[in-house]
Amino acid sequence: MWKKASEAFKDFSSLCVVNLAPRSSLRNPDIEAAVIKATSHNDSHIDYHSAQRIFAWIRVSSHYVRPVMSAISTRMEKTRSWTVALKGLMLLHGVFSCKVPAVQKIGRLPFNLSNYRDRNPNCSHHEEFIRAYYEFLDKKSSFLFNHSQERKDQGRTRRGKETKEKPKQSSMMKDLVWLENLQELLDILLKIKPQKEKMMNVLVLEAMDCIMIEIFDIYIRICNGIAGVLVRIYSAATSEAGKALSILQKAAVQGEELSRYVQFSKDFGVLKASECPKIVNIRPEDIRALEQVINSDAFQQRSEQSSPKEEDKSMMSEEDKDDDAPNDSTSDSETTITDDSEDFDQEQEKRN
Numbered sequence: 001m002w003k004k005a006s007e008a009f010k011d012f013s014s015l016c017v018v019n020l021a022p023r024s025s026l027r028n029p030d031i032e033a034a035v036i037k038a039t040s041h042n043d044s045h046i047d048y049h050s051a052q053r054i055f056a057w058i059r060v061s062s063h064y065v066r067p068v069m070s071a072i073s074t075r076m077e078k079t080r081s082w083t084v085a086l087k088g089l090m091l092l093h094g095v096f097s098c099k100v101p102a103v104q105k106i107g108r109l110p111f112n113l114s115n116y117r118d119r120n121p122n123c124s125h126h127e128e129f130i131r132a133y134y135e136f137l138d139k140k141s142s143f144l145f146n147h148s149q150e151r152k153d154q155g156r157t158r159r160g161k162e163t164k165e166k167p168k169q170s171s172m173m174k175d176l177v178w179l180e181n182l183q184e185l186l187d188i189l190l191k192i193k194p195q196k197e198k199m200m201n202v203l204v205l206e207a208m209d210c211i212m213i214e215i216f217d218i219y220i221r222i223c224n225g226i227a228g229v230l231v232r233i234y235s236a237a238t239s240e241a242g243k244a245l246s247i248l249q250k251a252a253v254q255g256e257e258l259s260r261y262v263q264f265s266k267d268f269g270v271l272k273a274s275e276c277p278k279i280v281n282i283r284p285e286d287i288r289a290l291e292q293v294i295n296s297d298a299f300q301q302r303s304e305q306s307s308p309k310e311e312d313k314s315m316m317s318e319e320d321k322d323d324d325a326p327n328d329s330t331s332d333s334e335t336t337i338t339d340d341s342e343d344f345d346q347e348q349e350k351r352n
Contacts, residue, residue: 011040028067031057035071039079039087043203051091055098062102068095073111080119082126086207089113089133093210096140104148109138125195132192133207136214139188143181172229172236176243179225182218183250189215190254190261194268205269212265212272219258223280226251233293241294248290252282 018032037050057064072095076088096103113134118127192211194204229244236244258279265273 011036026067026070028064028071031064031067032071032074035068035075035088035091038091039072039075039084041081041083043083043201046087046203046206051094054091055094058095058098058100058103062100065095065100065102065106069106069110073109076111076113080117082118082120082123082130083203085113085116085118085130086126086133086203089130089137090207090210092137093214096137096144101148104144106141107145109134109141114138125199129192129194129199129204129207132188133211136185136188136192139185143185172232172240173243175225175229176240176247179222179229179247180243182222182225183247183254186215186218186222186254186258189218190257193261193264200269205271208265208268208270209272212262212270212276215258215261216272216275216277219254219279220277222251222254230290233290238294245287245290245294248282248287251280252284252287255279255281 014036015033018029018036021027021029021032023029031054034050034053037047038054040047054068058068072088072092076085079085079088092109114131116127116130116134118124189211192208194200194208226248229247233241233244262273262276262279
């Protein structure tokens with residue numbers, strides 16, 4: 001009882017300090033208060049309303065991204081409570097799901113939880129969970145930033161404004177690099193795993209729902225991307241075919257890991273785990289068949305005689321490579337990161 005009272009007092013004190021803070025381009029007392037409420041110390045309650053207010057601000061104007069990120073960073077840097085840290089990461093996950101270009105310009109996260117330590121020495125498993133979740137969000141933020149920069153560079157090239165010569169890359173190779181990045185994200189996601197039954201509470205289960213949605217989205221994109229690449233494998237260069245084979249081998253391993261992860265999540269009580277799409281099992285004979293094609297004399301001769309054309313149309317759809325990738329499918333979930341409610345105070349609407 002004393003612990004809960006102490007934590008509630010900490011949140012109350014933080015709100016009092018925020019209400020006295022001056023408003024600036026990086027500080028917005030209303031946003032900071034909403035962040036504090038959304039990341040309270042209460043491990044049995046999630047303030048969805050405050051989280052949705054934050055998402056609504058970002059959707060209204062990209063100018064709110066900076067004060068939101070500043071408020072979250074300040075909260076994360078100060079806390080040694082796994083409850084606050086986990087709520088903050090889920091809130092940030094929701095920010096990435098807002099379809100606003102400014103979100104893709106964040107890059108590396110402005111705070112670091114890679115060495116997170118809780119004040120409670122008995123929360124080592126929570127610490128590992130938070131570090132893994134942070135690693136994914138940091139990687140995803142960099143992924144979105146790099147993708148945004150690539151699209152920006154492509155736009156400059158089309159307008160003839162490119163000032164530096166860059167090595168040209170075929171559409172096939174771009175798709176393969178994209179798939180490798182997605183597979184790397186999936187590897188990191190599969191490391192986010194509660195280790196003990198003691199971790200089973202409403203907050204951890206909510207976080208796992210968010211993770212499962214992200215996993216399904218990325219896995220579907222990988223499957224669609226591989227299908228598009230294999231259709232063009234006979235016209236690929238040797239280097240492209242080799243990379244495609246490596247990706248297919250990796251996908252076979254990840255399919256098995258994903259099956260085990262989904263089963264674990266179901267046993268743990270994660271609701272979204274029951275909505276898993278069909279997992280494609282890549283058979284060893286399928287991989288051997290691709291190896292035989294690549295190693296055949298006919299393929300080697302044709303590959304030497306032809307080179308990939310940059311103007312070849314990519315088989316990966318724009319839906320798989322849009323600015324919000326890889327998190328579009330999260331838009332209709334009921335979890336913290338995806339509820340589409342956009343209601344917020346009338347007073348704030350007047351300011352906007």
